Amino acid sequence: MAETRQLGLLTYLALATRNLSRNRRRTTITLLTMIFGIATLTLLSALNDGWLNQMKTNFILSYTGHLQIHAKGFEASQNLHDRITEPEEISRLMQSYPEIIGWTQRIRTSGLASAGGGSAGIQIMATDPEQETWVTSMNQDVKEGGWLRPGMTRDLLLGRTVARNLGAALGDRIILMAQRLNGEMTSEVFHLQGILETGAPQIDRTLALITLNNAQHWLQMDQTVTDIVIRADTHDNTDVLFRLFTQQLSGLKYEIMPWQELDPMVRQWLEFSDAYGLVILFVVIILVLAEILNTMLISLHERQKELGVIVAIGTKRRQIFLMLLLEAVMLIFLGAILGYLAGSLLVYSLADSGIDLTRFANAFEFFYMDPVIHPQLTRNSAMKILGATLAAALLAGIYPAWKATRLPLSQALRIQ
Amino acid sequence: MLDQTPTSIIKARDLHKCYWVGTMPFPALHGINLDIEPGEFTVLAGRSGSGKSTLLNLIGALESADSGSIEVLGENILAMNQDQRTRFRLQNIGFVFQAYNLIRVFSARENVAYVCQLQGKGKKESMEIANHWLGEVEIGHLGYRRPDQLSGGQQQRVAVARALASEPKIILADEPTANLDSMTGRHLIHLMQDLNRRLGTTFLISSHDPDVKQAAGRLIKLADGQIVDAWDSIPKPPISLASACPVGNLPLTERLRNYFREMRNKVRNKKRHGNTRRHS
Numbered sequence: 214m215a216e217t218r219q220l221g222l223l224t225y226l227a228l229a230t231r232n233l234s235r236n237r238r239r240t241t242i243t244l245l246t247m248i249f250g251i252a253t254l255t256l257l258s259a260l261n262d263g264w265l266n267q268m269k270t271n272f273i274l275s276y277t278g279h280l281q282i283h284a285k286g287f288e289a290s291q292n293l294h295d296r297i298t299e300p301e302e303i304s305r306l307m308q309s310y311p312e313i314i315g316w317t318q319r320i321r322t323s324g325l326a327s328a329g330g331g332s333a334g335i336q337i338m339a340t341d342p343e344q345e346t347w348v349t350s351m352n353q354d355v356k357e358g359g360w361l362r363p364g365m366t367r368d369l370l371l372g373r374t375v376a377r378n379l380g381a382a383l384g385d386r387i388i389l390m391a392q393r394l395n396g397e398m399t400s401e402v403f404h405l406q407g408i409l410e411t412g413a414p415q416i417d418r419t420l421a422l423i424t425l426n427n428a429q430h431w432l433q434m435d436q437t438v439t440d441i442v443i444r445a446d447t448h449d450n451t452d453v454l455f456r457l458f459t460q461q462l463s464g465l466k467y468e469i470m471p472w473q474e475l476d477p478m479v480r481q482w483l484e485f486s487d488a489y490g491l492v493i494l495f496v497v498i499i500l501v502l503a504e505i506l507n508t509m510l511i512s513l514h515e516r517q518k519e520l521g522v523i524v525a526i527g528t529k530r531r532q533i534f535l536m537l538l539l540e541a542v543m544l545i546f547l548g549a550i551l552g553y554l555a556g557s558l559l560v561y562s563l564a565d566s567g568i569d570l571t572r573f574a575n576a577f578e579f580f581y582m583d584p585v586i587h588p589q590l591t592r593n594s595a596m597k598i599l600g601a602t603l604a605a606a607l608l609a610g611i612y613p614a615w616k617a618t619r620l621p622l623s624q625a626l627r628i629q
Numbered sequence: 630m631l632d633q634t635p636t637s638i639i640k641a642r643d644l645h646k647c648y649w650v651g652t653m654p655f656p657a658l659h660g661i662n663l664d665i666e667p668g669e670f671t672v673l674a675g676r677s678g679s680g681k682s683t684l685l686n687l688i689g690a691l692e693s694a695d696s697g698s699i700e701v702l703g704e705n706i707l708a709m710n711q712d713q714r715t716r717f718r719l720q721n722i723g724f725v726f727q728a729y730n731l732i733r734v735f736s737a738r739e740n741v742a743y744v745c746q747l748q749g750k751g752k753k754e755s756m757e758i759a760n761h762w763l764g765e766v767e768i769g770h771l772g773y774r775r776p777d778q779l780s781g782g783q784q785q786r787v788a789v790a791r792a793l794a795s796e797p798k799i800i801l802a803d804e805p806t807a808n809l810d811s812m813t814g815r816h817l818i819h820l821m822q823d824l825n826r827r828l829g830t831t832f833l834i835s836s837h838d839p840d841v842k843q844a845a846g847r848l849i850k851l852a853d854g855q856i857v858d859a860w861d862s863i864p865k866p867p868i869s870l871a872s873a874c875p876v877g878n879l880p881l882t883e884r885l886r887n888y889f890r891e892m893r894n895k896v897r898n899k900k901r902h903g904n905t906r907r908h909s
Contacts, residue, residue, distance in 0.1 A: 223752070224743075224746055224752075227739075228732075228734065228735075231734030231735070232734055234734075235733060235734055518728075518730065519730070519732060519733065522724075522726065522730040522732075523732065524715065525689070525691055525718065525724055526718070526719070526723075526724055526743075526744055526747075526791065526795075527715055527716070527718050527719025527720075527744060527747045527748075527795070528715070528747060529712060529715050529716075530711065530712075530715070532747075622691050622692060623686055623691055623692040626686075626691065626726070626730075
C-alpha cells in the first residue's frame with residue numbers, strides 16, 4: 214500500500230487563507246479587535262519603557278553613575294579605612310574601555326553641618342568638580358548660586374532641604390564636622406556656594422558637596438578615595454562593564470556595584486514596573502486569546518461536516534490539526550503585526566511631544582521621574598509582545614485543532 | 630482469515646451495528662452477510678433507516694461495527710487503527726455523498742486535485758489529473774469555478790471526479806441522486822454506469838431512487854438492518870441519455886408542466902409579434 218505524505222505547505226497556506234476569508238466579516242472583526250489590543254499593548258509597553266528609562270537615567274545621572282568601584286566592604290561600613298589606596302591605577306584602566314564616557318573619584322562620609330543656631334546630619338561627598346560633570350548632572354541641579362570651583366576652595370553645595378533646615382543662605386559660613394582617617398573628629402568652615410535641587414528627596418535632605426582636593430587634605434586621606442564612579446555610554450552597557458571590571462579586578466580588594474545595587478528601593482521599583490508590564494501583557498494576551506479561541510471554535514462548529522468529508526477522503530487527523538493550527542497562527546500573526554505597526558505609529562507620533570503629566574509632578578519626583586513621559590519602543594518589548602502573541606496563537610489554535618481531530622467521523626458526515 | 634471467494638472485493642460476515650442515544654439503543658444492522666465482486670455496479674435499496682448508509686460507512690472504514698467482520702480488498706478493515714483506515718480509504722475507496730460535500734474554498738479542479746496531493750503527487754501533476762477527470766465527467770470547462778458557482782448536478786460530477794482521481798478500486802456512493810432533479814440524476818447514473826463499464830471500478834451505491842435501482846447490475850434490498858432480497862438484474866444497456874427521457878415515458882405531471890410551458894411560450898410569442906406590428 215502506498216504511503217500518504219504530508220501536504221505541501223502551500224496547500225496548507227491556501228486552505229488556511231481561504232478558510233479565513235470565507236467569513237470575511239467575522240475575520241475582519243477579529244482582526245480589528247486584535248489590532249486594537251496589540252496596538253494598545255504596544256503603546257502601554259512603550260510608555261512603561263519610556264518612563265522606566267527616564268527613571269534610570271535620572272537616577273544614574275543624579276548621583277550614582279552606572280557603576281561604582283569601592284574598596285571591599287565600604288558600601289556596608291561607610292568607613293574611611295575601607296578606601297581605594299591606588300585610584301590612579303584603576304583610572305588608567307578606564308581609558309581602555311570605549312563604553313566609558315566619564316569617571317570621577319569621590320570621598321563619601323557622614324558628618325554634621327552647623328550654621329547659625331541649627332545643625333543637621335549630612336552625607337559629605339567630595340568630588341572633582343570637572344570630572345563630576347562627565348558622570349552626573351549635579352552641576353545642572355544647582356538652583357541657586359554656582360557649581361564647585363576646582364582646587365583647594367572652601368566651596369560647599371548643600372541640598373535644598375538641608376539648607377532650609379539649617380536656615381542657610383548663599384555665602385553663609387557653614388561648619389562641617391567629620392571623622393578623619395585616623396579616627397579624630399575634625400571640623401572645617403566652608404562657604405555656601407550653591408544650593409542643589411536634584412528632585413530626589415533623600416539627596417536633597419542630606420547632601421553636602423565639597424571639592425575632592427579639599428576633603429583629601431581635611432580628612433588626611435592623601436591621594437586615596439572611597440569611590441570611583443563610572444558613566445557608561447548606554448544603560449545596557451552597564452552589565453558589559455560590570456563583567457569586565459569583575460574579571461579585571463577579581464582577587465583584588467574591590468567591590469564593583471552596578472547602579473541597581475546602590476539603591477535597593479529604585480531596583481525594587483524597577484522590578485515592580487517590569488512585573489506590572491508583564492501583568493498588562495498577560496491581560497491583553499488573555500483577551501486576545503479568548504477572542505481568537507471563540508472565533509476558531511465557531512468556525513470549527515460551522516465546518517464539522519466539511520472536516521468530516523476531508524477526513525473521509527483521506528486526510529489524516531494530524532493534517533487536520535495542522536490546517537486549523539495554521540489558521541489560528543496566521544490570524545493572530547497578521548493581527549499582531551498590524552497591531553504592532555499601528556501601536557508603533559502611535560508611539561512615534563507621541564515620542565517627541567510626550568505625554569504631559571505635570572499635574573502629578575510632585576508624586577513623580579520621588580521616583581526620579583520627569584513630568585513629561587516620552588514613550589519608547591524597545592527591542593525587548595517588541596520581542597515580548599510578538600513572542601507572547603505567538604504563544605497565544607499556538608494556545609488558541611491547539612484546542613480547536615485538537616477538537617477537530619476528535620470529531621466523530623460518522624456524526625460529522627450526517628450533519629445536514 | 631475469512632472464508633472468501635477469491636474474486637470477492639468486499640466481504641462482510643455477520644455484521645452488527647447499533648447506535649446509542651443516551652441509554653436508548655437504535656439497532657442499525659442485524660447480521661449482514663455480503664459479497665461484492667470486482668467491477669460490480671451494485672445498488673443497496675431500502676427505505677430511510679433501513680441501514681444502507683451504515684453499511685456503506687462500515688465498508689468505507691468510516692466507522693466500526695459492533696461485531697462481525699469486513700474484508701475489503703483482502704484487508705480486515707475492522708482491525709485497522711485510525712491512520713491505517715485513512716490511508717486505506719485514500720488508496721482504495723472513493724466516496725460520493727448525497728450533499729456533494731465539496732471543499733467550499735477550493736475550485737472544482739482544486740477539489741479533485743486535493744486527493745492526488747494527499748497521495749503525495751506534486752501540484753502540477755495533481756492538476757493535470759484533475760483536468761483529466763473533470764473532462765471524463767464532462768465539466769472540464771468548469772474547473773475554475775468554486776462549488777457555490779456550480780449547479781447541484783455539476784457539483785455531484787465534481788464529487789465523482791474527486792472519487793475517481795485517486796484511482797480507487799471501489800466507489801461508495803451514498804444517495805448520490807437524492808439532491809438532484811430526475812433528469813440530472815439520470816445523467817449522473819448514466820455517467821457512473823459508463824465509468825463502471827470502461828474502467829472496471831466497482832460501484833456500491835445506496836439509493837431509493839427508482840432510476841438508480843433500474844440501472845443496478847445487482848440490487849440488494851435492505852429493511853430494518855437486514856438484507857431481505859437480492860437479485861442480479863437482467864443485463865441491459867446503460868440508460869441512454871438520448872432515450873433517457875422520451876416524452877412518452879415522462880410522468881403525467883411533467884407532461885402537463887411541459888404542455889403548459891409550451892402554451893405560455895406560444896401566448897408570449899403571439900403578444901410580442903402583435904406589438905411589433907403595431908409599432909411598424
